[in-house]
Amino acid sequence: MDSLTLSDARTMHTQLKDAEWYLGAVQIRPDIQEHWMAFLDRIPSRFRILGETLYLLYEGYNSEFEDDRDHVEYNEWKTSNIFSFVQWEDFGIRETIFDPYDNMRHFRILGEVDELVHSQFSSAVSQTLMRCSDLDPNLTQRLHAAIKAFETHETVEDLAHASLSCRRFTEKLADCLYPPRDEKVKGRKAGQAEYRNRLWAYIEENVTSNTTQGLLLANVTDLGKRIDKLDQLSNKGVHSDISPSDVSRLLLSLLVVTYDLISLRPPGGPFAYEPYETTIYSFAKRIKKQKECRSQPEEG
Template sequence: MTKTEKALEACEKVLDGIEENSISTSSALLQCLKISRLLNDYNAIVWFQYEYGGYPRTDDGKHIQSEAWNIAYKNGRGYIDEGNKVIFTELASELEEKIVAQHKAVNNFSTQGTAISGDYALGAVNNLTSAVARSTNGIVSNIALSEKRLSILKSRYYDYALKKQIEVAFGNVAESVFSEYRKKVENKFSDLSKDTILKLQAVEDKINSDNPELYSQALTTCRRLFENTSKELFEQYFPEYKDRMYKTKSGKEIDVSGDHFKNKLSAVIETLEGKSATKSIVGSNIIYLLDWIDNLNDLQCKGVHSDISKQDAMRCIIQTYICLGDILNLQSD
C-alpha cells in the first residue's frame, strides 16, 4: 500500500468515525497527524503535534509561544473574551476526560438519603437543596463548555480529513487522466526523430531536479522542442516548399524561412486542421504558450523575474506535452 493509499484510508477512518460517532476526538486527532505525515503536510504536522502534546509555552511558563498561539487561534481555539483575543488550551484527550468526570460528579450530587431533624430542619434542607442545585448547575455549565470546545476540535479534524481526501482523490483522478493521455501521445512521439525524443527526456530530467537553474533550462528545452517539431513537420507536409512567405487561409502572409518556427508550426497546424473532421484551437494554444515562455525568459534576462520557479517549469512542461500531443493527434484525425 502506498503512502497516498494509507492517507486515504486514514481519511476514511476519521470521516466515518466522526459521522458514526464510533471514534473519539483524540483518536481522530492521531489519524489526522498520520495523514499529515504521509502527505508531507508540514504545517499540519506542526499543528497536530501541538494538538496532541500541548502548545509550547514561553520560558516563564505563563504564556503560549507567539507562533504556537497564532496556530491555535486560526485553527478554532480562538475566541473573544471581554474584547480580547484568547484561546483555550485543553487538549482533546483532556476535554474528553473532563466531560466524563463532570458527568459522574453531577450524578453524585443529590439530597436523597439526607435526614435532618429539629427546629431548623426545614431551613437546613432548603440550604442543602440550594447548594446542590448551584453545584449541579455549575457542573452542567462546565460540561456544556467542554463539549462545545471538543466539538470545535472534532469539526476541525473532520474538515482537515475531508479536505485531504478530496485533494488526494482529485489528484489521483487528474494523474490517471493525464497518464492515459500521455500514453496515447507517447505512441505518436515515436514518429519524431531521436533528437526530439532526447529533448523530451531532458525536460523530464530537469523538472525532477531541485536546482533552480535547471528550471530555466527546462523552459529553453521546451522551446527547442517546438523548434525541432516545427522543422520536422514542416518538411513532412511541405517537402517541396521553397518560398519565403506562406499565405494562410485568411490571406495573411507569414515568413516560414529560416528560424521562423512559430510560423512554420502555424502553417502545419492550419494544414492539419483543414484535414481534421473537428475544429480545434491547437494553434492559438501553442502560440500563447510560446509567447509565455519568451516573455518569462525576457523578464529573467532583464532582472524583473530573476528566478524561474519549479511551478513555472512544471506548467511549461505540462502545457508543452499537451500542445505537442494535440499536434501529433491531429495527424491521425
C-alpha cells in the same frame, strides 16, 4: 501530509532518516478502509506540500482568540532548509465535527478520482511519447532533458536550462510537423526561425473546425509567450525571477500542446528517415570501404 509526491518522499526520507523520531514514510490510500480507520480518521492533517513550499496547517478560527500555532516547529522547518519556503495555511473547519466530507465515502471518491485521473493522463502521456519517438527520437531526448532538468533542479540556472530545453523541443516539433520553407504561408514567414508560424500553419492546414482551430492556436500562442518570458529573463541574466511554478506550468503547457498537435495527424504515415540518416550513411560508407579493400589486388 497532503500532496506528497514520490520524488519529494524520497528526498525527505533521505534527509530525515537519521532523526530519532523518524519512523519512515507510509503511503496512505484513501480508498482503503483500513487506511481510513488507522490514519485518516485518527491522525489530523498537519502539513501540505506544493512545489517547493511546505504549508503548516492551523485552525484560523481559533487564532482569532489566541495564536495557538506552533511557532517553534515552524522555525525548525524553516531552518532545516529542506523546503525553499515554509508558510502557514488556514485549514478552517476541515476534519472537524462541522466537516460533512470527513468520512469514508468522500475519501473513497477521492481515491477513485485519483486513479481515474492518473489513468487518463498516463494514457495521454504514453501516446505523446510514442508519437514523438515516431516523429523523431530526438524529440524524446529533448523532452527528457527539459523534465530531468526541472525534476533535479537545485539552482535557478537549472530552471533556465529546463526552459531552454522546452524551446528546443518546440522548435524540433515544428521541424517535424511543418518543415521550414522559403516561401511565405498565408503572408507569414515559415523559415527555420519562425517555428511558431509553422505550427500555426500546421494547425490551419489540418483543422477544419474554426472553434477547434481557434483553441489550438490560442494554446500555441500561450506556450510561445511562456517560453519567451523565461527566455527574456535568462538572456537578461535575471535568473532569480524564474520560479519553479513558472517552469512547471511551461512543461504542462508543452505536453498539452504537443498532445493536441500530434493528434491532428493519425499514425501510419510515411516513415521519417531523417533522424537515421547519419547512421545509414555511416553504414553505407563502411560497406563501400570494405568492398574497395576486397577488390584491391594482394601484393606479392
